[in-house]
Amino acid sequence: MTEYTRRESRAIHVGKVQIGGNAPISIQSMTNTDTYDHKATLEQVKRLEQAGCDVVRITVPTPEAAKCIAYIKEAGVTVPLVADIHFDYRAALYALEAGVDKIRINPGNIGSEDRVRELAEAARRRGVPIRIGVNSGSLEKSILAKHGAPTAAALCESAMFHTALLEKYDFRDIAISIKASSVMTTIEANRLLAKTCNYPIHIGVTEAGGEGMGTIKSAIGIGTLLAEGIGDTVRVSLTADPVKEIAAARNILDAVGLSSTPHLNIVSCPTCGRTRIGLIDLLAKLEAAVESEGLRSVPITVALMGCAVNGPGEAREADIGVAGGDGDALLFYKGVTAGKIPQDMIVPRLIEEIKKFKA
Numbered sequence: 271m272t273e274y275t276r277r278e279s280r281a282i283h284v285g286k287v288q289i290g291g292n293a294p295i296s297i298q299s300m301t302n303t304d305t306y307d308h309k310a311t312l313e314q315v316k317r318l319e320q321a322g323c324d325v326v327r328i329t330v331p332t333p334e335a336a337k338c339i340a341y342i343k344e345a346g347v348t349v350p351l352v353a354d355i356h357f358d359y360r361a362a363l364y365a366l367e368a369g370v371d372k373i374r375i376n377p378g379n380i381g382s383e384d385r386v387r388e389l390a391e392a393a394r395r396r397g398v399p400i401r402i403g404v405n406s407g408s409l410e411k412s413i414l415a416k417h418g419a420p421t422a423a424a425l426c427e428s429a430m431f432h433t434a435l436l437e438k439y440d441f442r443d444i445a446i447s448i449k450a451s452s453v454m455t456t457i458e459a460n461r462l463l464a465k466t467c468n469y470p471i472h473i474g475v476t477e478a479g480g481e482g483m484g485t486i487k488s489a490i491g492i493g494t495l496l497a498e499g500i501g502d503t504v505r506v507s508l509t510a511d512p513v514k515e516i517a518a519a520r521n522i523l524d525a526v527g528l529s530s531t532p533h534l535n536i537v538s539c540p541t542c543g544r545t546r547i548g549l550i551d552l553l554a555k556l557e558a559a560v561e562s563e564g565l566r567s568v569p570i571t572v573a574l575m576g577c578a579v580n581g582p583g584e585a586r587e588a589d590i591g592v593a594g595g596d597g598d599a600l601l602f603y604k605g606v607t608a609g610k611i612p613q614d615m616i617v618p619r620l621i622e623e624i625k626k627f628k629a
């Protein structure tokens with residue numbers, strides 16, 4: 271296995287979730303309901319939690335909107351909530367009073383230093399961390415003028431500018447995110463940030479697009495950084511139902527071997543002119559059966575291979591594997607051949623075998 275070193279970062283605690291300090295990489299998302307519609311927002315928070323979201327962010331544009339945080343907390347939801355604040359620092363103070371678990375705000379945007387101090391003190395009193403979130407689309411004019419464009423260096427400078435405002439009041443319960451719609455800028459900026467400080471880093475590619483391209487951009491941006499040991503929590507941003515962000519984030523973490531939850535790993539070949547069984551259909555049926563039977567968390571590798579060329583090798587390496595023949599397949603169990611199965615029995619047999627590994 272390739273050596274993997276994770277960047278050392280300070281730990282912060284967002285409700286019951288630790289971010290940084292070598293904690294498992296958590297998955298975040300954000301509601302897209304109207305925050306004033308408490309019921310709809312609560313329902314979406316619950317759907318996100320059920321899908322495996324570790325931390326849910328909610329936009330809180332005004333002090334009045336902070337009531338939604340209290341409403342969700344009173345409903346008994348335990349997934350930690352983050353209030354997303356832009357300019358109205360009073361909204362942050364109200365969200366803190368409502369029991370929010372983290373504030374996302376850029377202190378440089380809220381006006382006087384007195385306000386920054388008041389916010390830092392209120393957050394400290396409640397043990398609530400603050401995320402500084404720098405975005406390529408909303409960089410300070412002065413930094414933009416200095417760098418000429420929202421470059422990686424400009425984004426990092428902005429993040430450290432906001433961080434220094436909190437540090438001035440000895441507030442260090444901080445997470446930082448730097449997001450750009452450009453994958454390469456996101457990667458470069460986060461590499462720079464990782465070298466500049468030891469605060470935990472929230473990573474994501476912003477405005478990544480729809481489910482298809484957005485997932486690809488996120489997989490490259492987030493995946494590259496995670497593979498380099500950078501990143502403590504992730505958000506995939508999709509123009510889609512936010513619940514889809516959770517599956518995408520989980521798949522990215524699974525792909526780089528950093529998922530905190532056990533999962534079934536399916537290895538399957540792309541098929542070619544040698545394939546003599548309906549492998550594409552078999553894979554779709556296997557994936558559907560794994561979901562419907564609740565077997566996604568079985569921590570084994572299952573190989574579904576199309577022929578006897580590369581098939582037996584991969585199938586033998588897996589916990590359970592099949593190498594396709596002509597209308598049938600050879601089954602491997604822990605590297606040992608276990609007989610032939612007719613094509614229509616492959617999925618039921620694999621499901622039967624996977625169930626044996628279920629704790």
Ligand code: SF4
Binds near residue numbers: 545576577581
């Ligand atoms: S395993 Fe066999 S069928 Fe699948 S792509 Fe490779 S050669 Fe083709």
